[in-house]
Amino acid sequence: xxxxxxxxxxxxxxxxxxxxxxxxxxxxxxxxxxxxxxxxxxxxxxxxxxxxxxxxxxxxxxxxxxxxxxxxxxxxxxxxxxxxxxxxxxxxxxxxxxxxxxxxxxxxxxxxxxxxxxxxxxxxxxxxxxxxxxxxxxxxxxxxxxxxxxxxxxxxxxxxxxxxxxxxxxxxxxxxxxxxxxxxxxxxxxxxxxxxxxxxxxxxxxxxxxxxxxxxxxxxxxxxxxxxxxxxxxxxxxxxxxxxxxxxxxxxxxxxxxxxxxxxxxxxxxxxxxxxxxxxxxxxxxxxxxxxxxxxxxxxxxxxxxxxxxxxxxxxxxxxxxxxxxxxxxxx
Amino acid sequence: xxxxxxxxxxxxxxxxxxxxxxxxxxxxxxxxxxxxxxxxxxxxxxxxxxxxxxxxxxxxxxxxxxxxxxxxxxxxxxxxxxxxxxxxxxxxxxxxxxxxxxxxxxxxxxxxxxxxxxxxxxxxxxxxxxxxxxxxxxxxxxxxxxxxxxxxxxxxxxxxxxxxxxxxxxxxxxxxxxxxxxxxxxxxxxxxxxxxxxxxxxxxxxxxxxxxxxxxxxxxxxxxxxxxxxxxxxxxxxxxxxxxxxxxxxxxxxxxxxxxxxxxxxxxxxxxxxxxxxxxxxxxxxxxxxxxxxxxxxxxxxxxxxxxxxxxxxxxxxxxxxxxxx
Numbered sequence: 001x002x003x004x005x006x007x008x009x010x011x012x013x014x015x016x017x018x019x020x021x022x023x024x025x026x027x028x029x030x031x032x033x034x035x036x037x038x039x040x041x042x043x044x045x046x047x048x049x050x051x052x053x054x055x056x057x058x059x060x061x062x063x064x065x066x067x068x069x070x071x072x073x074x075x076x077x078x079x080x081x082x083x084x085x086x087x088x089x090x091x092x093x094x095x096x097x098x099x100x101x102x103x104x105x106x107x108x109x110x111x112x113x114x115x116x117x118x119x120x121x122x123x124x125x126x127x128x129x130x131x132x133x134x135x136x137x138x139x140x141x142x143x144x145x146x147x148x149x150x151x152x153x154x155x156x157x158x159x160x161x162x163x164x165x166x167x168x169x170x171x172x173x174x175x176x177x178x179x180x181x182x183x184x185x186x187x188x189x190x191x192x193x194x195x196x197x198x199x200x201x202x203x204x205x206x207x208x209x210x211x212x213x214x215x216x217x218x219x220x221x222x223x224x225x226x227x228x229x230x231x232x233x234x235x236x237x238x239x240x241x242x243x244x245x246x247x248x249x250x251x252x253x254x255x256x257x258x259x260x261x262x263x264x265x266x267x268x269x270x271x272x273x274x275x276x277x278x279x280x281x282x283x284x285x286x287x288x289x290x291x292x293x294x295x296x297x298x299x300x301x302x303x304x305x306x307x308x309x310x311x312x313x314x315x316x317x318x319x320x321x322x323x324x325x326x327x328x329x330x331x332x
Numbered sequence: 333x334x335x336x337x338x339x340x341x342x343x344x345x346x347x348x349x350x351x352x353x354x355x356x357x358x359x360x361x362x363x364x365x366x367x368x369x370x371x372x373x374x375x376x377x378x379x380x381x382x383x384x385x386x387x388x389x390x391x392x393x394x395x396x397x398x399x400x401x402x403x404x405x406x407x408x409x410x411x412x413x414x415x416x417x418x419x420x421x422x423x424x425x426x427x428x429x430x431x432x433x434x435x436x437x438x439x440x441x442x443x444x445x446x447x448x449x450x451x452x453x454x455x456x457x458x459x460x461x462x463x464x465x466x467x468x469x470x471x472x473x474x475x476x477x478x479x480x481x482x483x484x485x486x487x488x489x490x491x492x493x494x495x496x497x498x499x500x501x502x503x504x505x506x507x508x509x510x511x512x513x514x515x516x517x518x519x520x521x522x523x524x525x526x527x528x529x530x531x532x533x534x535x536x537x538x539x540x541x542x543x544x545x546x547x548x549x550x551x552x553x554x555x556x557x558x559x560x561x562x563x564x565x566x567x568x569x570x571x572x573x574x575x576x577x578x579x580x581x582x583x584x585x586x587x588x589x590x591x592x593x594x595x596x597x598x599x600x601x602x603x604x605x606x607x608x609x610x611x612x613x614x615x616x617x618x619x620x621x622x623x624x625x626x627x628x629x630x631x632x633x634x635x636x637x638x639x640x641x642x643x644x645x646x647x648x649x650x651x652x653x654x655x656x657x658x
Contacts, residue, residue, distance in 0.1 A: 025468075053467065058494070059490075059493060063487055063490050064456050064489075064490025064494045065490075066456070067453075067455070067459065067460060067490070068456055068457075068463055068491070068494055069460060070456070070460055071397075071456065071457035071459060071460020071461040071462070071463065071464065071474070072467070073460070074461060074464075075445075075465065075474075077463075077464045077467060079460075094450055094487070095453075095456060098449070099453055099457065103446065104651075104653065104654050105431055106431055106432045106436045107427070107428050107431075107432055107436055108419075108428030108430075108431055108438075109429070109651060109654070110428070110439070111445065144653070146653070165656070167653075167655075168654055168656075196656075
């Protein structure tokens with residue numbers, strides 16, 4: 001067993017490098033992914049290792065970049081597109097939602113789009129409303145896109161390798177605050193893949209089930225650690241892939257704990273995490289609940305700039321802890 | 333394929349494909365009129381010379397992206413007429429199994445990456461196909477057909493620039509039929525000559541009579557040669573006109589009867605027939621036979637498609653994603 005502790009940026013780069021080595025048709029394109037090494041340093045030295053033809057710097061033209069990736073994917077290549085901030089996918093949405101997502105279905109299965117679109121999302125960098133969003137529901141609500149939200153370096157590596165293998169368009173949403181933090185678990189060497197569409201039970205407990213996405217998995221972990229010392233144990237589930245969504249472990253866990261809390265950074269209204277609640281409400285496991293489902297999510301506001309305002313806009317560790325204590329204490 | 337006047341076989345091909353497109357569109361209009369098709373349709377009657385001339389400069393492996401008004405591109409590139417009609421009729425054997433309809437026919441075998449319901453949507457995709465061709469050293473060209481309306485989309489701008497800076501083997505083929513739905517080019521552009529836009533990207537912009545299949549072929553072949561030699565993209569502006577309305581809801585309120593009549597006198601088909609007879613390449617009788625051949629081909633396609641099995645809703649959920657191979 002390897003004990004390599006990598007950051008998410010390193011793990012993503014390692015996955016891309018493995019895919020580059022495995023398949024000549026894999027290439028990376030995006031703004032400043034070349035000599036600059038990517039706005040968040042994710043492509044790093046890949047330009048020097050693989051050359052300008054496979055690590056392709058583009059002009060600032062998100063629609064054109066994604067469109068070119070779609071066309072290349074239709075023609076035998078396997079592009080990885082980096083969009084510098086997920087907010088800028090708005091510029092490219094025709095190619096993502098109307099083209100990439102629909103081509104396989106709409107054209108009767110004649111063609112498919114093996115493309116991965118990687119993009120950093122999330123708040124916490126003081127970059128304000130146009131550089132800090134969590135846009136999972138935009139993508140998760142479009143049939144034809146697979147959507148991955150990794151919460152740690154080891155998962156990011158394994159999931160990205162599977163995303164690159166996948167014959168369908170995959171949106172890979174990386175939280176930018178995780179880029180520079182080493183994960184809790186070592187990252188395996190080599191081409192270890194993690195299948196898309198399989199939720200991960202991160203830890204098991206008996207008092208409460210928390211389903212969290214992205215960076216909220218990490219925050220919820222801290223809470224679970226702290227409460228475990230007091231005898232409150234939590235099952236923490238990370239869906240990892242939000243489309244398709246694997247609810248099996250959630251149902252199983254709720255049948256044991258009887259309490260469910262869902263946590264996401266994005267705004268509550270019409271957010272992804274509501275899908276977890278809806279599926280729970282319609283399942284036979286619903287009868288196991290002894291408490292109302294608790295939802296913790298971002299406020300329904302654009303992400304503000306000032307640090308104290310920005311923090312207030314999305315769930316923090318203290319918020320998760322307080323909510324977890326409350327649900328366990330109040331519902332017995 | 334080659335120059336439409338280079339042999340009787342080439343002339344025959346050009347004429348046959350223009351007739352096939354014309355007769356296909358007339359059949360579609362008829363099927364709609366009789367209530368046998370639903371949805372909408374965008375007919376390209378009057379524009380047949382542009383796709384025919386362009387595709388005669390291409391090989392089967394060369395790729396195209398097409399538009400909502402895409403039946404002509406599809407046919408010119410070699411698509412199967414029965415599967416096209418069947419798609420419009422919502423049949424299982426249709427190109428998309430009834431899931432796409434008129435605006436979404438693609439045909440991998442003939443290098444057709446698909447028509448597109450979004451104006452300009454296919455242009456960046458063609459740039460990507462050209463990028464793949466260049467990266468894989470495939471030696472093919474990618475042609476994006478689009479209308480004058482698409483030239484004001486950001487997608488046109490971004491794709492034209494990418495094609496130019498990367499010197500992609502791509503052709504941006506604009507069928508300037510004078511109207512984006514009801515907006516005339518006079519209203520939608522502040523320049524007189526759309527080909528001037530090429531300068532803004534550092535690529536050649538070429539004008540051609542889009543109703544002259546010979547002229548279209550000649551500029552198309554030059555652009556293909558240029559692209560395949562590694563010299564980059566070309567913007568072609570083919571001046572043409574759609575005789576019919578934008579779609580079935582169009583009442584032609586934005587243009588005059590006189591204008592439509594004037595363009596009907598510039599019909600690309602009789603123009604080409606007169607030329608091939610004058611140059612002694614085909615006889616009138618041969619031209620008539622070619623017309624009949626197209627009529628019969630469309631009739632046979634309609635008959636077969638009408639009889640075909642309807643598409644069923646079962647299996648739709650499994651069609652969203654391509655299965656991941658183990």
